[in-house]
Amino acid sequence: MARPQRTTFDKTKTVAENRRARFDYHIEEKFEAGIALTGTEVKSLRFGEGSIAESYAEISGGECWLINANVPEFSHGNRFNHEPKRPRKLLLHEREIARLQGAVERKGLTLVPLSVYFNSRGRAKVELALAKGKNAADKRNTVKERDWKREQGRLLREHG
Template sequence: MLNDTFEELALLEVKKIATNRRARHEYFIEETIEAGVVLTGTEVKSLRQGKGNLNESYALIKAEEVFLYNCHISPYDYGNRYNHDPLRPRKLLLHKAEIRKIAAKIKEKGYTLVPLNMYFDRNNRVKIELALAKGKKLYDKRHDLAKRDAAREVARTLKGRPD
């Protein structure tokens, strides 16, 4: 299991495909996990064109396998009859021990699996950064917004101040 942020992964020569920006706003991120994705050829070609979207996507564990739902990968422009269904469920590749550990946390503590980032790794394989996350309440979201606005104000005042 990884506890790296995507910014640290950027140092490892990865090419970002898609980011779920709402996930950090909607959830408290507890732990991150890197997983491979089972894709068809036209899906990979479409992702190379940057046509992937993680908004509204989520992951579920079914029969000791992890699947990604609602991840939209647009059909490949030159795919003909070999094109794929844009919203089909996609299997994620994790070790059995990792899946069991995640399943135990989801049952026990009320966590959910949320995809944060999709990227090509050094070996040009598509990877997903999943997060074990807990949902935020409305007041938590307001608190985060207020904290970010305050930090922005401080940065703005320090920038304009002559030294």
């Protein structure tokens, strides 16, 4: 029997977060994936540098890749430095990759990275989400709900 999957991941140090993704997409399911990095990329991420604001994931050739993620060159990295926007391989089980590929092809969902972080064992991980794009009306409703919750908090603090 399969183990129940955790809903939250043990994030000890978040390096980069894609805050825009939660606004632009309906998040349906989350996955945790490792990233294949070179030495200077790890050092650069440990210093808190890196951005996944305009990145996405794609499945090609039975492998999952993180495209357009920016990890700037390491300042002390001499000639062994890495290319900042190179495609990075995401480490997932074959069954997970097949499941993600099926969802992307059949349901028209998108693979969006939500955050890059180091777990409790010091491994770099990516929180991937299967997401469906929002239209303009959905985005307006999201803004409306967020403003109403902020106003509710203000009212409760003043009168509570």
